Amino acid sequence: MNTNKNSYIFIYASVMVIIVAFLLAFVSSALKPIQQKNVELDKKKQVLAALNIFEKDAEAAYNTYVKADQLLNADGTVAAENGGFAVENAAVSADNLPLYVCEVEGETKYVLPLYGAGLWGPIWGYVALNADKETIYGVYFSHAGETPGLGAEITNRDKFQVPFIGKKALNTAGDVVISVVKNGKVQNAECEVDGISGGTITSNGVNAMLKDGIGLYKAFLTKKCDKGACAAKAECAEQCQTEVVNQ
Amino acid sequence: MSLFSKQNMEALKTPLGMNNPVTVQVLGICSALAVTAQLKPAIVMGLSVTIIVAMANVIISLLRNTIPNRIRIIVQLVVVAALVTIVSEILKAFAYDVSVELSVYIGLIITNCILMGRLEAFAMGNSPWPSFLDGIGNGLGYAKILVIVAFIRELFGSGCLFGYQVIPAWCYEHGYINNGLMLMPPAALIIVGCIIWYQRARHTELQEEQN
Numbered sequence: 148m149n150t151n152k153n154s155y156i157f158i159y160a161s162v163m164v165i166i167v168a169f170l171l172a173f174v175s176s177a178l179k180p181i182q183q184k185n186v187e188l189d190k191k192k193q194v195l196a197a198l199n200i201f202e203k204d205a206e207a208a209y210n211t212y213v214k215a216d217q218l219l220n221a222d223g224t225v226a227a228e229n230g231g232f233a234v235e236n237a238a239v240s241a242d243n244l245p246l247y248v249c250e251v252e253g254e255t256k257y258v259l260p261l262y263g264a265g266l267w268g269p270i271w272g273y274v275a276l277n278a279d280k281e282t283i284y285g286v287y288f289s290h291a292g293e294t295p296g297l298g299a300e301i302t303n304r305d306k307f308q309v310p311f312i313g314k315k316a317l318n319t320a321g322d323v324v325i326s327v328v329k330n331g332k333v334q335n336a337e338c339e340v341d342g343i344s345g346g347t348i349t350s351n352g353v354n355a356m357l358k359d360g361i362g363l364y365k366a367f368l369t370k371k372c373d374k375g376a377c378a379a380k381a382e383c384a385e386q387c388q389t390e391v392v393n394q
Numbered sequence: 395m396s397l398f399s400k401q402n403m404e405a406l407k408t409p410l411g412m413n414n415p416v417t418v419q420v421l422g423i424c425s426a427l428a429v430t431a432q433l434k435p436a437i438v439m440g441l442s443v444t445i446i447v448a449m450a451n452v453i454i455s456l457l458r459n460t461i462p463n464r465i466r467i468i469v470q471l472v473v474v475a476a477l478v479t480i481v482s483e484i485l486k487a488f489a490y491d492v493s494v495e496l497s498v499y500i501g502l503i504i505t506n507c508i509l510m511g512r513l514e515a516f517a518m519g520n521s522p523w524p525s526f527l528d529g530i531g532n533g534l535g536y537a538k539i540l541v542i543v544a545f546i547r548e549l550f551g552s553g554c555l556f557g558y559q560v561i562p563a564w565c566y567e568h569g570y571i572n573n574g575l576m577l578m579p580p581a582a583l584i585i586v587g588c589i590i591w592y593q594r595a596r597h598t599e600l601q602e603e604q605n
Contacts, residue, residue: 150460150461150462150463151462151463151464155462156462156464156465159460159461159462159465159469160465160468160469163469163472164472167472167476170476170480171476171479171480174479174480174483174484175483178483178484178486178487181487181488182483182486182487182490185486185487185490186490188490189490189494294431294577295429295431295432295435296431296432296547296548296551296552296577297431297577344574345574345577
């Protein structure tokens with residue numbers, strides 16, 4: 148058969164494309180539910196990682212520790228008790244703020260989602276704050292395609308993420324003070340963390356992501372009186388009183 | 395002809411040494427630079443390429459008599475792209491961690507010159523079984539170089555192997571510092587160059603005739 152005839156080439160190409168298209172469409176739709184489940188489970192693992200929890204059964208651990216996935220308004224009030232989990236990190240905006248209210252060893256922790264840009268693509272993460280809404284309890288960062296050994300080191304827990312624990316995220320005025328600085332140039336150990344040498348652009352990306360991401364929650368984080376979470380505690384109740392008087 | 399005849403074994407074995415896709419055919423250099431800063435991605439990349447080049451070789455070899463000569467490159471490309479997409483989807487469903495680890499590199503397999511090179515040079519002219527062996531051989535030959543390069547780069551670039559610290563802390567205390575160049579892509583090029591140099595010096599039959 149003459150395989151170089153124009154009609155043969157056209158038919159061959161069309162049939163090939165149709166077969167491949169059907170095959171890919173079939174594979175994609177057949178695997179979609181399983182993939183969706185993996186993505187959700189992975190997100191739960193990431194939230195837990197920000198809380199320094201690395202249990203095998205992430206599903207069960209998530210249900211134990213995360214009490215609510217709230218949605219906040221721009222002024223820091225709760226818009227919905229549930230539904231925050233469905234919001235992608237990239238879709239977080241000033242009037243669409245998911246907040247994970249968690250409880251670890253009897254203490255309330257707040258987990259905020261983060262999203263920013265690295266060198267080659269998006270970076271994202273979660274930051275867990277203590278009940279005082281100021282100090283960092285834990286962080287988790289991940290990336291799509293940063294350079295292995297350089298920018299990708301932001302996922303290195305011991306080297307990059309653990310140093311964030313205990314740092315101050317906000318000052319009393321409500322400004323985001325936590326920052327990633329050039330490796331070895333930490334001056335204020337209270338709120339500065341070493342960047343990655345050779346991964347400057349990714350480190351700067353994490354810095355900007357923290358400033359923007361936490362900044363969105365300023366209204367919520369500066370409102371120290373949260374009746375739901377801490378009115379029962381003595382020191383908090385007192386503060387609540389004064390805030391109510393001031394209002 | 396038996397399945398493991400001398401000729402077939404040759405298709406499997408020569409790419410590991412005398413006809414290595416990276417050091418002799420000089421294919422797949424681009425990805426050899428990109429994924430060799432650490433051992434783990436290098437190994438996973440090597441295995442994925444092995445599987446995909448073997449499968450693509452078989453498919454193209456089965457179709458080789460029907461493929462119109464004028465659009466053969468496009469046909470090869472479609473087969474490779476479809477395979478890579480399917481593998482990536484399957485990884486996302488059943489080995490999510492691995493797919494996160496590989497991220498963009500799985501898509502980069504499509505652009506790996508070894509695939510098109512072997513499809514064009516071998517699968518278009520040979521039957522499926524030798525093509526399969528040729529794919530496995532070339533994939534492993536590629537993986538071998540990747541692992542050697544990644545071993546050197548990770549050891550001297552970050553003092554680790556597979557992410558575990560192997561250079562002891564007292565070395566650093568005595569002034570040893572990791573070589574930053576090793577983490578950059580040019581280091582891979584230098585190492586691959588050294589491997590090629592070594593191989594050609596040992597095997598004089600690889601050297602071109604001198605005038």
